[in-house]
Amino acid sequence: MFFRIMDRSRMPDLVRGLAAEYEVIGPIAKDGKFVFGKVEDPSDLRLDYDTTLLPPKKLFFPPEEQMMRFRVADNEVVDDEVYAAPRVVFGLHSCDINGLLLMDNVFMRDYEDPYYRARRESTLLVGVSCTSSETCFCNAWGTDEVHWGFDIFLTDLGDRYFVSVQSVKGAELLDRHVESREITSEDTEEFQSVTAAFKDSFSETLDTSQLPLLLDAKFNSPMWDELGDRCLSCGACSMVCPTCYCFDVVDRLAPDQKSGARERRWDSCQFGEFAAVAHGQNFRESRASRVKYRYYHKQWGYLSKFERVLCVGCGRCQRACLAGISPREVVKALETGGVQ
Amino acid sequence: MAPRVVVIGLASDFGCQVQMTNIEDHLLEVLGLIDLTYWQLASSGHMPDEYDVAIVEGAATTQEHLDLLRRVRETAGVVIAIGSCAVTGGISAIANAAGIEEGFALVYGERGRVALGRVAPASVVSVIDVDYIVPGCPIDTDEFLHVLSRALHGLRDKTPRQPMCFACKTRENVCFFEKGQLCLGVVTRSGCHARCVTLGRPCTGCRGIAPEANLPAARIVFEDHGFDAERALSYISLYNTNEEVVL
Amino acid sequence: MKTALAYQQAGVNPYRPWPARITSILDLTEKEKLFELRIIDDEVRGAFSFDSGQFVELSIFGVGEAPISISSAPSKQGFIELCVREAGDVTSALHAKRCGDIVGIRGPFGRGFPMQEMKGHDVLLVAGGLGIAPLKSLINHIHDERHEFGKVTILYGARNPDEILFRYQFDMWKHRDDFELILTVDVPDDTWTDEVGRVTRLFEMIEIDPKKTYGAICGPPVMYRYVIDEMRRKEMDVDRIYVSFERRMKCGIGKCGHCGVGHQYTCIDGPVFNYWEAMNLQEAI
Missing domain, CATH: 2.40.30.10 (Translation factors)
Incomplete structure (x- = not known):
């Protein structure tokens, strides 16, 4: 990796330059909040955003997507091509880049998912440093830092950006569209102090010791019943999660019933029929068992395969949950016993 | 042989049948698959004695309706209830909220003439077993086509059972509770793509209470946001007086 | 795999x-x-x-x-x-x-039965109802390569005689001396001449050498615990007892998340697990 310094005032140049070659997507304002949307003008880009309503997973794994078109008569696939336009996602926080890396493990390893891969490979990622908010707990998992998976990462040093360049494309884009200079030891020192201040800004440090083990040891804890009683089974947590990848598959016939499309949609393990088989058996009938499974899979199931927890501490699920269930609270309950 | 289909309207504003005519783009394709022998809104003929599929809109408000529904159930292999009135009682069933007699007197006065055979409004679903439902006020044409397609192919009813917040999240709507407004999406059956909320209006519950809604937990949510259970229930009763809802 | x-x-x-x-x-x-x-x-x-x-x-x-x-x-x-x-x-x-x-x-x-490992050993197969479907593959395989396996015992239970699958084949096999096959039903009819009662009852009729026997079980979820108890009573090793699970699945390739069982996915980590693994899967048995 190499580093450059870019003057803050150059930011519009960079965005305009990228927009000349790519579709640029970044955090933009919506109804008092932020979403990842098309950046029409550099002034749309709100790099001061706290978080977005949906994570960037929607750009790679859309809420609803056509997998293939088919013909009924001979059960044949007519079209399963994936068309992905070149684009740049600008302004990702480290939690969200880490979220994509966790999704990559699922979709780009064994049995590669062609839909996800096509979008992922056609997209450049530009990260940007952030400030912690009340619902953030990325510091618990080390996802407050990101070491790979981006093309360029911009750390805000006030009047300038400390630019980490990771890919050839990132280097070319920077070179082509914006004036930058080499880093000095003062820049690096300031980068370190900004990073340290960020780490100190979190309101608490979550104790996550022995978490997978505790999930098994406290599998029958009454805490799950308490959480189950509160859970609305609405699935909001799964939708807004940057790492929830579960989906349902449905066939939709065209009105003439002769052709149709096989589609997939985001699903949630909190829905009652998520684990029900065709002849009636439901392996997770109670709300408590479903709430528990969400955490069991994130902190242990995924970890058992990829050695990382399936959470980046973005806090979106806590914000989205009307019942106020938060992963921080669940982790604390596991560590100390008892739900607050 | 194409299945013989009848479309029947009970007490309602026929809005869902109007929605069916709005399928315009695909209506002819759909009509090519079925033998539409009777459509109350669009035809002047009489209902035949035999048919395979009955699509019923509206709530039962007279003895004649009740008798008709029982006959429909005996005759049709497949019954599809469409719209809030048929599925949850909808607007028609609001008459039950204050008590049917009291309500009648309130609206029409002491000397109001009582319609012959008048009964307390009831959803189709509460009178007979139905095979498929298309909830909503009015129905969504895409959902209707999808359900009709499933019915024609003998596939099971797959109306979503969970409340709709998840769908609202995928549309990136800001939650109405955050804006201090009461929204019934938290207990209402999904399947509408959170259309109203996306257009800027809180959910009024026209698709009925989601079978998987956690009502006691929702009560706490309502109360935490400054809406007591009574107020929430009065919102819910707009479309859901046909069944007792306990928060 | x-x-x-x-x-x-x-x-x-x-x-x-x-x-x-x-x-x-x-x-x-x-x-x-x-x-x-x-x-x-x-x-x-x-x-x-x-x-x-x-x-x-x-x-x-x-x-x-x-x-x-x-x-x-x-x-x-x-x-x-x-x-x-x-x-x-x-x-x-x-x-x-x-x-x-x-x-x-x-x-x-998915992961099937450890066919290479099982070769040269005795095999005890226990099926309940439709659970015979995956075991039928194993049974046919053993049949095709009979000399590769030791003693083969098949216990198969169903609710009633009409629900016994592949009966045409099993009726013939009952008379073979290279397979011990015992059928049982919960509710017999007039024609039924085999055993009556749960499949677990059949364990008292068989003799196995626990040191050289592999077990394979497939049936309705409630069956596993009882059959495993019987196998353990016969002193079979936990890691030589194999079970096959059924869960909801959409993708079959470890993506859609529906088939989670404990910390594993049935589709890529299973559907066949040995009992030691299954014991360590929450909500599996």
């Missing part, structure tokens, strides 16, 4: 089913039929190899997909047999198909 060659080639969409023709349909019971399928593409068919206990995703466009374990033996080349109960939309649509119709197949997926 065996996977069809095509999936290992870059650019192949693992969600895309291969057209397969139904070459034979056999009515087994009122609700179960045995379908024989032949993948139409020569290359894909040639590359299709599997282990007993693996499954395929059966695809009927317009209806959906369902995971179905393969009932035929891996040694049967060119054809795949699926024993299917009419239970949901996909299986009902399959039941409505006729010989010559085309359906879709993806797979084989």
